[in-house]
Structure formats: C-alpha cells, structure tokens
Amino acid sequence: MLRTIQQIVIIFLLILSLAALPMMIEVNSVEKSLDWNFEKLPEIFGDFISEISKGSLGTYQLGTQRRAIEEDIGDNFFTSLKIMLLGVNAAVGISLFFGIFISRFHLTKVFNFVLNILSAIPDFIIIIMSMILAVKIYKMTGIRIMSLRPDAGALNLWFPTILVSIAPTLYLFKLVTVKYYQTSGEDYIKTAVAKGMSLNYINFQHVYKNVEPFIKAELVKVISLAIGNLFIIEYIMNVSGITKFIFQSNEIQPIAIGLFSMLLISAIVYTSVRLVFYLFKRGFIYE
Template identity: 30%
Template sequence: MPRILKPILAVPFTLLFIFALAILPHLFQLNGGGGLHLDWSGSMSSVKDYFAGIGTGESFRFISGRKELSFWEQIGGYFRTSLFYIAIGALAGTTIGILVGIYFSLSRAAWLKRGVDLAASIPDFVLIILLQSLVIFVGKSTGVFVFKFASISSKDPAIALPLISSIIIPASYMIRSVALQMKLTMTEDYINVAKSRGFSKPHIVFFHALPNVLPFIKTDINKLLGILIGNMFIVEFLYNLRGVTKLLFTDTFSNNGYQYALAVNGLLALVIVYTVVYVLLRIYLWGWEKVFSR
C-alpha cells in the first residue's frame, strides 16, 4: 500500500471508531431487573440527531451544570491546556528518554535502572497522589509550598506538578526502549569497525549507534502518545486542569443524561491534539537525525 494512502484511509476509520466509542454508554442500558440490554434504536437515534444537528448547530451545544454553552466558544481553552501538557510531556519525555537511555545502555549502575523500572511500574494515579502528598507534607513541615498540588481556578492553575507527571510516564517508557535498542545496536559489526578505526566513544554512540536507533524511536511515537493521552485523563482529573479529558469527565454526563454530541466532539478534539503532537514529534526526531546522521 502506498504510504500516502495510509493517513487518508486512517481518517474514516478514526471517525468510525470515535462514533462507535461514544455510543457505548447509549448502547448498554440497564433493564428493570438490573441486567444489561442493548438499546440499538436509541443509539442509532443519537447518531442521526448528531448529524442532523450539525447544520443547525445543535450538535455543538452542551449542558454544563445549569448552563447551555457553545462547544466552539469553550473548546479553545480546554484544547490549549491539553495540547500544552501533552506536547511538553512528549518532547521532554522523548529527550530525557534518549539521553538517559543512552547513558543506561553504557552504564553499569544497576540501581539506577531498577529505580526507573520501579517508577514505571507505579500506576499513574498513585504516582500523582504521591507527588501531591509530598508537596503537602513539605509545605506543612516548612511552611513553604513550592508547587501547587491542584488547580483552584483556571486563572491560577497548577503547572509544575502536572508537567512533572506528564513527563515521568513517557520518559520512563522511552528510557527502557532506547536503552534496549542501544544495547543491541552497540553489538553490531559496524560499531566494532568504528572502534577499530579509533573513533571516540561519544562519537561512536551519537554518530554511529544513535542514527540507527532513531528509526525505532519513531516507530514508538504512536505508543508513546497513546500512553500520554491515557495519562492525561488522570492528570487533568486529579490536578483539576481544564483540559479536553476533564471536559469529557465532567460534562458528558449531565442532569439531562448522556450528551452524545459532546462525547463525539471531545474525542475529535483529542484526535486533533494527538495529530498535532505527532507531527511535532516527527519534526523533532527529524532534527535529531539531521544533527547526528553521518
């Protein structure tokens, strides 16, 4: 299949997946006896209403609390928040992952590697709660709160701790991936040839081994972003950030019931965030290739 067709074909499949995912809360309903039944007619009605409401604008209005709001007027702030944390987490996590992964592949400090493996094994929400608890403990002990442990309002958001949380998870994944690929690459014959020619160790690592590891990193971008997007549901909720996932958490189920249109629009916004950060990461890794390619 030509490479240009892959992103073109991905669009309808992505849209189909979003509409199918958003319909699940409508599809599975409880009956009078407490069992589940499939409400196909109500689900299909929601899909039809969404497409019918595109022309009238009804599909881009939602209930938040007791107010009816415009999705277009509200989504900008939510979108920027999610994009900021996911983009910084992806770029910083990738950078840390490459540099520390290279160090781990060459180092014999087993205790450091075990520390990274331990951090990677801690669930996201536990790690966030531990960070918040540490800030509160230090603040109460010293009277100085270095970081905000949650956002009180959109005008005074927590920044440092959510950024740390957004970076740790992808960085720990990338460290292990880069360290493994670097170890395998350093055993290749062309590395031994470079050593026999008298090149320094940093030169061999960055100008011989790393260019052959970067393609493996590029293939991991989708997995890395999947980890980040899943992590953001927890980060935005626990830090009370006004991001896209928080919008889905708080307003998709309102007093009037499940808001199918909001779920679809919110998931579409997440796909756009994913696409933007994916392009940024590809450009960023392309820059690494240009710098270190021989």
C-alpha cells in the first residue's frame, strides 16, 4: 500500500514538473541562453492544486477566447480514447491472428514482408506518406479517406486509428512471430504433433498460452508507442483530441490536465487489452 502511494505521488509530481517546464524556462536575450527558474515550482504547484480544490479544472486559451477546460475536455478525451482503444486492440488482434493462428498460410509471409519494409521506416515518415497516399487516392477516385477539419466526424477517427495502430503492430507482430517459432521447437509441441493433434488445437491450447505472457509483459511499451504516434497524428491532422490541451498552451493547468488525461487513457487501454485476453482464454482456451 505504501509503495503504491509513493508511486502515485512520484507520478503526480513528475507530470506537474513536465507541465511546468514552459513557465520555468525563460529566454535570456542578452546572454542568448536559457534561464531555469526552479524557484517558481512551489508556486506553480500550489496554483494548480488550489484550482483543483475549488472544483474547477481551470481555463485555457483557444484563439482569442478564454474557455473553461471542463467544457471541452469531455469530447476531446473520448476522441483520443476511441482512437487508442481501437488502435491498440487492433494491433494486438492482428499480431496474434497473423503471428499464430494463420502463420502457416502464404498470406502471412506476404504480411511479414510488408511489415519488415515498414519497420525500417520511421513512424513519422510512415504517417506523412500515408497522408500523401490518402490525398492521391482522393484526387484519383474522389473518395475522401481523411480530413484535416476538426469537425469531420468519422474521417477524423478511423484514419488516425489506422495510423496509431501501425507502430504497435510492427512491434508486436515481430515479437509474436519470434516467440511462435521458439515455442514451436519445444518438445511438448513436437509431442502434440506426433500424437496427431490438429494444428489449430496446438496453436490455441499450447502455443497461445505460452506466447500470451510475453505480450502482456510488453503491453506498456506497446501503449507508449501508440501514445507517441497519437501526439503526432492529432497535431498534424488537426484532430480535436486530448493533446490539444498540451500543444496549444504554455500554462500548467491545461498541459497538466492533458497529461493526466493521457495517463488515464493509457490505463483504460491497458485494462481493455487485459480484459480481452481474459475473455478470450475463458471462451477458447482450456486450462
């Protein structure tokens, strides 16, 4: 219990410190250097806690308007949450589907070849290339795949979701593939094959159960990859997500609320993936 409280306090202070950076750093035009005003930190922390204690999330600047954060954060939070939920769960599902359950088919080899090419390209370049390709498709066919308008609805949801899922899929598929071939060489797998058990049964009841712990262990890294892409995508595609509060302000209140919201989104996504694993095992795997 004490350890958990310590971790919560450390995370709280770390997020507030990151949010306070724009207010602590000043440009010294005379000496052409950066001045760090750490003495402002207690005052900044106090102002944030004081605002929260009043039952308000504070305000942020939107153009020439001053708006209350609690009025806008709901829609932005759920937009980012939907992109993350769909993107990460899709990445996990695709990696398992191609990496284990249909790994013997030729389609998986083609899929693996494509992912190997994409893995050599930085995520930012992949995102830019995907946007250029979407524009080319629109010019050639008239089919609109994406939109840079914040009120575009589904167009600002499904395409960003695909882009968010790319990095986690690249990472997870390689992990699952390596673990699949390692597990396939174990003696108990060879024994199951020798007994005439079907390949699907072996994949479900033996291979999957041994690969799943490795995926769970890497979930935090997978979600962090998706979060990194989410920051880029919401910014360059003008998606009205939670990162708007982080990018469009240099005040601690909106930045801190945005970072805390991102942490909550990560926790929800992590829990959702673990829940999917639990339901899948209860429905298909014999213990």
